Amino acid sequence: MNINSNLYTIGFACAMVVFVAALLASMSIRLTPYQDRNIELEKKQNILQSVGIDVERDSSEIPYSQFIKEELVLDMNGNILEGTAFNVDLAVELKKNIEDQRLPLYISILEDSSKCFIIPLRGKGLWGPIWGYIALKEDINTVFGAVFDHKGETPGLGAEINQSFFQEPFTDKKIFNEDNEFVSIMVKKGGAPEGSLHAVDAISGGTITSDGVTDMIKERVGRYIPYLEKNKPIEDDTTIIINLTSQIYE
């Protein structure tokens, strides 16, 4: 047979394409459950990390059910919708108009019975998506912890956002200023001013990824303001007065 005839060439190409497609498709179908499971466990691991609980990916299931008490889905006005946060895919939601977006929110109760609000983040880096989780303390102002990850930022530069030296400074930063305005947290090129409550150091050489983190936090956390305002704890002054009154009556 002449292997250089037109007929043979076309036949060979068709057979190859069909064979390769069938091979890859069947592999993909077989492996998808394992892959989905890894992604699910990693998501649980990341959520736990944002509230300071470090677990191996494979064993994130039990602590997750132990500490993450509520998985809410909100709309833009802070009303609670039906559904569970874990099943909301932010990548899909971000493509919708804000009126139609569903906002996932996790509430954790830690061992010392303190409460944290965990907001999932997603935004754009230099080469692709970046995402993460930021946990706010009960006062809905102070950051408890934050984790970030990325699809394909530059290794050694933007990719460093998933390292603890970048994430740790977020702890104890505040998202509202003294006048109670939402200012978010800025990742500042050239270093955050000493003692700043609203800025952390950026990564040298990773400016676009760092800016992406700033924008992502501002945009995502900003969407939750209506809900957070509704759930703010009673102002400190009132608490003091109540305490004082109760003391007087004792």
Place this chain on the structure above:
Amino acid sequence: MSKNALFSKKNRSLLTDPLDDNNPVTVQVLGICSALAITVQLEPAIVMALSVLFVMSVANVVVSLMRRLIPSRIRIIVELVVIATLVILVDEVLKAFAYDVSKELTVFVGLIITNCIIMGRLEAFALANSPWESFLDGLGNAFGYGWILIVVAFFRELFGSGTLYGYPVLENLGIYDLGYENNGMMILPPMALITVGIIIWIQRMRNKKLIESN
């Protein structure tokens, strides 16, 4: 099929030539783009070297087995399909069973497919030789590529970040206390080229065969 023994002198040289005399990176100057991209740290360089080792040796065998069936007009496309299929298979399997490695690797999948060394070996060797010889040739070239990658990554990570395989060597040795600072330039791609250049220099000093007679 060759009548030679499995590890005849000729077959051994298929394995050892690419390490030095005919190194794909330093002598043929192929695969430079991936050598720039992934040698900032040791770990991705090693993962990349292993992936290329697998893809190159298996692709060489597959193409060699099909060498009498492939129509010559579409042979480059066939070679590309073989490589791409293997890379995707590796990636899917890693995602399912070695998730952490796959996270390290995903960025570089495209780079493996476009690695000109693999295409070059399929085109120049596997299309004309038996599967066993092709397998050895693939292994040899992958080792030749891999050791350069690892050496470059070793120096770039050590001088650029002060770590080796993520382990803070210089900090533990107390070098920073003496006023030493990491060289940020080592992290940037040009220093990979310069490091490869230094390796070529040293190699030619040792191996006079490589020096052109003009």
